[in-house]
Amino acid sequence: MNTNSILASIRKHIKPSAEESEYFASILLPLSVKQGEFAEKSGETTRYFIYVNSGCLMTYYTDKDGDDHVIQFSTSGWWTGDLQSFTEQVPATYSTRALTDSEVWLIPKMGMDQLLEKYPHFEKFFRILFQNSLVTHQKRIILAGTVTAEERYIRFRKKYPTLEQYVPLKYIASYLGITPEFLSKIRRKISGK
Amino acid sequence: MNTNSILASIRKHIKPSAEESEYFASILLPLSVKQGEFAEKSGETTRYFIYVNSGCLMTYYTDKDGDDHVIQFSTSGWWTGDLQSFTEQVPATYSTRALTDSEVWLIPKMGMDQLLEKYPHFEKFFRILFQNSLVTHQKRIILAGTVTAEERYIRFRKKYPTLEQYVPLKYIASYLGITPEFLSKIRRKISGK
DNA sequence: CTAAGGACTTAATCTAGTTCAAGATAATTC
């Protein structure tokens, strides 16, 4: 695994110097996560912020009844992890698990702090990253309250056309905020059209 | 209206120099918004990022049937506005309107760009602002899918105890993702307990 | 090859929350 992808992702928003890029690369830890394995577990304090180099992971919340609620699927080029746990160093409420064999870069909490202190240029990158993510999250809140589950599923498929091929439907149902049974109904209805 | 509140809000996360503070204050525009008036309208391109100095505003989305969906209530100390419209300079999808007579500070888009270029120190402030907001939004998505409307209302009242006194219930219902009629039922049920 | 578990579907029943329609209360306006 090389740093091409993650550095390219950064260069979309800022132009780091050679020195900055080199330092940034030096704090990264590579990790291979096999299908079904955890990149991070709820209850444990998150030590890393995660960049997905290849593969696919999901971040989810497990409620008191043991039911999982998917917050995000992260494919190549996405960042993920439990942001609150990472920044405040409190036990994580979310878990992140690989849906396919995946390769990720880890940014350790301490490395991140030192990076931002030494090269504040990266503040801009993360400002833009979080800002864009915030816009996406606002849209999702609106969507959940304005359109039906069927419509949400149709839009999901349009937005992530390949995901359905390797993500179990029950997790897609969870992401959409419905039960697998109801997703099944929707799929039958749509295919019969 | 003076800049004490907004500067204090910034000092919670960064320590700007006297020069930086002064420059920051110089780009701010004060605005008084009377109850019912708009700070910004959907369809128009947002020119300002908004800091609430006093009063209360709500940011909402109006769907194709003309129904409003409240995204956020913003009281003193909060930032608001249509972030996507502001950063990409595209027509806003959200509107922001005053629920009580309010005083806000406006940061013009151009002033913000120049501020961040001239004093990148502020990147850190907005990075933290967006990062925290992101955590809040993630929690809201989870909450919408895991607990009942009644539970959401109870938590809302606990989190914003004063809001109910001056925000019409129909907007609180919208924020909670339910109809005013159903909120009415919930309230009767709770008060009867 | 067979057993066992996970993923997906189907169908019946149920419920949280919506819709519609009518009244009751308050707030504004003239």
Place this chain on the structure above:
DNA sequence: GAATTATCTTGAACTAGATTAAGTCCTTAG
């Protein structure tokens, strides 16, 4: 201060989606 308009409540009928339970189809392991 009566009239108008908006907000809130109530109740009956309805529906999107949940729950429960059974059955099918795959994998994977022994």
